[in-house]
Amino acid sequence: MSISFPEQGWFKAPSAGERLWIGLAIAWCIVLTLAMPYWHFKGKQNSTGEAYRVTPAEFYQRAQKFIEAYKVGEDRYTAIVQPPPGTDVYLTARMWRWDPVLKLKKDQTYRLHVGSMDLNHGFSLQPVNMNFQVVPGYDHVLTLTPTRAGEYSIVCNEFCGVGHHTMAGKIIVEE
Amino acid sequence: MATTANGLAVLEGQVSDEEKPGFKTGNHAGQVRTCDTTGLPVCLTAQRFIRLNAVAAVVFLLVGGVAALLLALTRWPTVHLLPADWYYRVLTAHGLNMLILWIIFMEIAILYFAGTTLLNSRLASKGTAWVAFGLMVAGALAINGAVWSGKADVMMTSYVPLQAHWSFYLGIILFAVGALIAVINFLATLYIAKRDKTYAGSVPLVVFGATAAAIIAVVTLLHGAVVMIPTFLWSLGLTEAPDAAWYRLVWWGLGHQSQQINVCAMVSVWYLLGTLTVGAKPLNQAVCRGAFVLYILFINLASAHHLLVDPGVGAGWKIWNTSYAMYLAVLASMIHGFTVPASVEVAMRKKGHDKGLFGWLFAAPWKNPGFSAFFLSLVIFGFLGGITGVTLGTQQINIIAHNTLRIPGHFHTTVVGGTSLAFMGLAYYVVPLIFQKEYPAKALARLQPFVFAGGITLMAIAMSFAGSYGVPRRHWDINFTGAQFAAGFDSTAHLMMGLVGIGGTIAFTGLLIFLLLTVAAVFFGRSNAGKKMEAW
Known part of the structure; x- marks a missing residue:
């Protein structure tokens, strides 16, 4: 027993x-x-887990510089940015938007820096369904090679306040 | 209950010889009654606190259950019941009331039972038990007060720098300190039982498992102190915000390990219910106990799998901490997953149900809700919970599952279909044996585990499929109305969300039957004091 x-x-x-x-x-x-x-x-x-400590203010400045350098247009008050292949690309998350819209080339490799301005956010690339945590105070570097052309959405999948479910951004991949 | 009488015969036979394993002279000083059904000694102080903790557990189960229904009806796309702010508020309340309050109050009741009745001992300290219970209730009320008044819409995880009112963190600290004091009272009870020589030999397996749960609880609650005290000070404006990645690392030392307390407690309850319902006997005590030791040693590192797609910790750290040691903890579950049903099979075959490969299983007492809840819990936890857990914990699969509905799909099969269902099965014995009240409407009680298990299984599987289409957890509107850019999911995902709503509603029906019957039994049930409990 x-x-x-x-x-x-x-x-x-x-x-x-x-x-x-x-x-x-x-x-x-x-x-x-x-x-x-x-x-x-x-x-x-x-991911290899590459990440660096960075203050939100500093990350914001790097992202702004990046946007100014490669901006090609605007969509719904959001800059569309087309960086040259092989470069460092910046994406900021804040309550409740992703900036900027990225325009990338198929089969080219980019170093995508994702950082948060305020709370934890979730980088969830749809419909391919790839998910990464975005933690304030950290520059999360993802080495990324798009393999299919098309429009992708980035939805936030970490709770970030009452507007969490309206947080969706965009990545465009061209041939 | 003829089976327990068999167990008792073994006990009685051993009392005569001083050296032989079994009960010796108790240390209750008169504060004891002999159970009319099992013949086991019940310490009256422990009985009072088992009752108090079980009642508190059921009250918070009711709160969390109503929240569960509201959530299921909100994520069901055609119903979409709650407004956004209330959805997140109710979700926070659901997690805390279910995962923390209901389960831990119930576990304290189990510890008090295992430490006293099974060791023929009194509870070490009545005053300490009052302090522990008072702190836990005060903490539980503070948490619920903060959440329901809208001051803590932060989810159960409350990742900093998302900030709640200080009373929320204070509530968690009070509850955790209370639970820690109760655990220490249990460990002290083990000590005085040994000191007073109330028994001879090695402790029973259920006590061993409960002790494993208690040891993990101490480690878990220390993690809780490390992460919650700085967060509490920050919420008062006294210190800077803790580092967000550090918080996630240490919080999961609390958040994941507390699930291992649940696993240990649940496996102990499986063994207990196996004995109470069919007279099951562990095949090999050394194997069962060794598996509990594996939990104690290796489960802590499994917390690392929550950080598989985080920045701040490298790939080497992630792979190391989520592979070798996690699988040693998985090994423990694999062992219990074999020994528990095997002990039932052996017991059933000994009773003559020896036909074919599964004859013993068909002949099992499925009409006994203690048995059906136990066995369904074993199947749901073992197959659905275990397999999803191990796969989600690998780096390759985690990347497509992190923060999607696959995660709640997984843990509703472990802590709900597993732990909560096992605890419901336990209640079908706690109420007749400890409250000494009979359940009314026994036919409904016989049905209850099947309704609950069916609903929760449907909901969890639908959640897992929706999650594999990318649907996020903790999300009010998967159509992204009013969002900056259009987003959404495959229509199959919407169908799955409908099934989440239907499964959740069925599970709630099962929960409601349990709650109504249990409350009716405790307050209005026929007393069975002085006679055996009615057979299920």
Whole structure:
């Protein structure tokens, strides 16, 4: 019984059936333990976790400089920015908008810096469904290569106040 | 209850010999009654606090349950009941009342039971138990006061620099300190039972599991102190805001580990209900106990998987902390997932239900809500909760699941379909045995675990599918009306959100049946004092 005192000598080796199950479970745990790092390096789908400390004010200034340098138009009071391939690209999150709209080239690599001006936000790229945490005080650098042309939305998926559900930005990928 | 009588026969047979494992002379000084059903000694002080904590747990379950229904009806696109501000407010209240208040009050009741009745001991300190209960109730009221008055629309996680009123953080600190004091009272009870030689031999498995939960609780609550005290001081304007990434790291030392208290407590309840309902006996005590030790040693690091797509910690840190040790904790669940149903199978086969591979399972006492809640909890937690948990905890899958509805889809199968359902099953024994009241409308009670399990399973699966289409958690409007740019999701996602609403409503119906029957039993139920509880 689970609620009564075990007989003396209860500390003994598991029976054959239990040994088999524990062995299978350990083997499976080893497979899982190795699979994650293996696919991190082989699959190259995951961020390296590159990030730097930065104050929101400083990040804002870098983003403004970036927008002024490469602005090509405006959409709904939001700058559209077309940076040259291979450069550093900035995206700011604040309650409750993403700035600017990014216009990127397919199959070119960019270093995307995502930073928050106020609270935690969630960078959720749709419909591809890729998600990153945006934490104030940190410059989160994502090395990104768009592989399909089209319009993508960035929705916020970390609660950031009562207007959270109106926070949606845009990325355009051209051929 | 013939099965427990068997268990009792073993106990009685051992009392004569001083060295043999079993009960010796108790230390209750008269403050004890013998359970009319199981023959176990019930410390009257402990009984009072088991009752108080269980009542508090059910009250907050009601608050959290009403919130759950409102949320389900808001995320159901065609109903979309609450306005945005109330949706976020009710969501904050739901998380705190369910995950913190209902579950931890219930766990304190379980600790007081395991430390006294199963060890033939009195509760170490009545005064301390009052202090703990008072602090927990005061904290719970402060939290609810802050949330419902709109001063803390910050979600359960309250990630800084999102700020709530100071009374919210104070409430959490008071509740946590109260819980910590209760846990220490439990550990002190273990000590005095040993000191007073109220038993001989190794403690029963359920006590061992409860102790594992208590040890993890101490570590968890210390993390809570580290993160909540600076946040509280900041909310008073005394200090600078804590670093946002630091907060997330340490908060999850609290937030995730507290789920491991739930796992340990739930697995202990599985073993307990297995014994109470079919007379199940662990196959190998060393294996079951070893698995609990794995939880204690390795579960802390699993908290790291909450930061898999965060800045501030590198890829090496993430991979290291979410692979090797997490899988040792997973191993523990794999072991319990084998030994718990195996013990039921062996017990059923011994009773002669030996037909075929699954004859024992069909012959199991499905009419007993204690059994059905336990077994459904085992299946939902083990298959849905365990598999989603392990997959979401890998870096590759986390990137497509982080902060989507797949996350609540996962944890509604662990803490709701798993822990809460197991605790409901426990209540079907706590009320007759500790409150000494019979459940009315037993036919309805027999049905209840199936309704609740069915609803929560449907809701959780629908949440997981909606999340895999990208639908965010904690989100009022997936059509993004009035947003800066248009956004939205596949129509399948909307269908899934409808199923979330339907599943949630069914689960709430199951919860409501449980609440009504339990309240009716406790306040108006027929007393069974002096006789055996009626068989389920």
